[in-house]
Amino acid sequence: MSQILSAVRRTTRGRLTADYEDLDGQVTESLPSGGTIPRQLEDNYDNHMAEADEIEMTSVSVIPDDTFTVTQAVNAFGFGKFQVKLSLFTGLCWMADSMEMTILSILSPALHCDWHITRYQQALTTTIVFLGMMLSSTFWGNLSDRYGRKQALTLCAVLLFCYGLLSSLAPNFLWILFLRGLVGFAIGCVPQSVTLYAEFLPTKQRAKCVVLLDCFWALGACFEVLLALIVMPTLGWHWLLALSTIPLLAFALITPWLPESARFHVASGQPEEALATLQKVAKENGKPMLLGRLVVDDAATLTPRGRVTHLLRSELRKTSLLLWFIWIVCAFCYYGIVLMTTELFETSCADQSKAVTNLECAADCKELSTQDYVDLLWTTIAEFPGIFATVFVIERCGRKNTMAVQFVIFAVCICFLFICTENRVFLTIMLFLSRGIIAGVFQAAYVYTPEVYPTPLRAVGVGTCSAMARLGAMVTPYVAQVLMQSSLTLATSVYGLAALLAAVACFFLPIETKDREMVETVAQRS
Known part of the structure; x- marks a missing residue:
């Protein structure tokens, strides 16, 4: 026995x-x-x-050894072929978004000359795009959290291509406003590509990869400026809008190959689909699949998904309110620099001094010259050093400190624009530094936001922050294009003060997400 x-x-x-x-x-x-x-x-x-x-x-x-979580699996598989492909897919989405945003600074002066619109109407052509983005961001966040990141991005790509192409056929100012508003509505989904991308990244590589994703944004902006340099003098803005939809078409065609987030599958109670996705990641990265059973956190599946009101519960209220303000200032300052660049290049110091006493100069038409486009390209290239500087700093100093310090540096750089100078080189350098720094801040915010929210609320959290950012972007044309015509000093002071306030807000964020795994529930944040 x-x-x-x-x-x-x-x-x-x-x-x-x-x-x-x-x-x-x-x-x-x-x-x-x-x-x-x-x-x-x-x-x-x-x-x-x-x-x-x-x-x-x-x-x-x-x-315990026969179970594993999505986070453990993603960390075990590391950064490999799967993430490289996903980087290219989501990067193309960002490139297309960047081109549509860069058009705004080129389209306004063109419409000013072509249809003789006023300064306020110029600002309105920019504001309407951001209004559409603001109104749709929470919609796309809800859709993404309820039906999946892939489904939302697929619909976004198709709508954005159609509306962008139709914009090139606009016969008058009212039609261009309507169609560009629809373009803004579709663009509101683009931040969800960051949500999808971040959920497949290992913890140690997540920050630098999300920041480097901004390289595609910078490439899109540079490509748009080069395209405008070639197309605008001969074919005009109609053709520029049409040709700018090519990356959108490419992204729409590849969306069937986009993977769905394994974290979304787990949060929505679909462990079999999540396991299949993880097996695909392991296979493409050349790593063995983890043995055992995928653990599904019951708390994650029970957490309400896609509800904005849950962002204001006691556990998340302080984080959400501070992030909303930070995102508002990010967009306000970033798009302010983008719009100010063409305004400063289009108007000399002598013209600005006249504008202080005579606002009728807004009716005058001065098209952007070849040199203006070249200088605009240089300021756009500034985003690359800003990105690389952020990559270097963010893993050493943390997300909060990186954003705060960069906001302060931006405020200092913008102050140098108080001095109206005929020295084109000095002006270009100051704009170069300002744009590079604020681009880094924006990308650091894109790193921090998906990390700080739990999976069931991550997409709606990012979407709501994006909506708040568009609020800042809606206001900025009236500072960069209207107020600046009256007082350059007052306009730049507004940007500097906003940046300093945002720096203070960064220090008050309750959680530093550096070296922290992405959480599945609110309780895991503490």
Whole structure:
């Protein structure tokens, strides 16, 4: 019987039935020739079988090595071929978005000359795009959290391509306002590509990869300026809008190959789909699939998904309110620099001094010259050093400190624009530094926001922050294009003060997400 008990204790799941059969054979061999089992042996055998069942049930509940989470799997698979492909896919989305945004600083002066619109109407052509983005950001966040990141991005790509192409056919100012507003509505989904991308990144590489994603934004902006340099002098803004939709078409065509987020599958109660996605990641990265069972946190599946009101609950209220303000200032300052660049290049210092006493100069038409486009390209290239500086600093100093320090540096740089100078080189350098710094701040915010929200609220959290950013972007044309015509000093002071206030807000954020894993529930944030 000691042999029987020893064999039972060595049983494991999957081999239990076979071992029982072996035990039956051992017992049968030891039976008398009559084949009758002694009563004592039968009782002892039954008792040991019950003990084996108890051992098996205990092993299922206490052994930790046979389970894993999505975070553990993503970290184990590392950064490989799968993430490289996803970087290119989401990067193309960002490139297309960047081109549509860069158009704003080029389209306004063109419409000013072509249709003789006023300064306020110029500002309105920019504001209407950001209004559409603001109104749609929470919609796309809800859609993404409820039906998946892939589904939302696919719909976004199709709508954005159609509305962008139709914008090139606009016959008058009212039509261009309507269609550009629809373009803004579709663009509101683009931040969800960051949500999808971040959820597939290992913890150690997440910050630098999300920041480097901004390289595609900078490439899109540079490409748009070069396209405008070639197209605008001969074909005009209609063709510029049409040709700018090419990356949108490319992204729309590749969306069927986009993966759905494994974290979304887990949060929505679909562990089988999540496991299939993780197996695909392991295969493409050349790593073995983790053994065991994928753990689904019941709290994550029960957390309400896609509800803006939950961002204002006690656990998230302070974080959400501070982030909303930071995102507002990010967009306000970033798009302010973008719009100010063409305004400063279009108007000389002498023209600005006249504008202080005579606002009718807004009716005058001065098209951007080749040199203006070249200088605009230089200030756009500034985003690259801003990105690389952020990559270097963000993992060393943390997300909060990086954003705060960069806001302060931006405020200092913008102050140098108080001095109206005919020195084109000095002006270009100041704009170069300002744009590079604020681009880095914006990208640091894109790193921090998905990290600080739990999976069930991550997309709506990013979407709501994006909506708040568009509020700042809606206001900035009236500072960069209207107020600046009256007082350059007052306009730049507004940007500097806003940046300093945002720096203070960064220090008050309750959580530093550096080296922290992305959480599945609100309780895991503490």
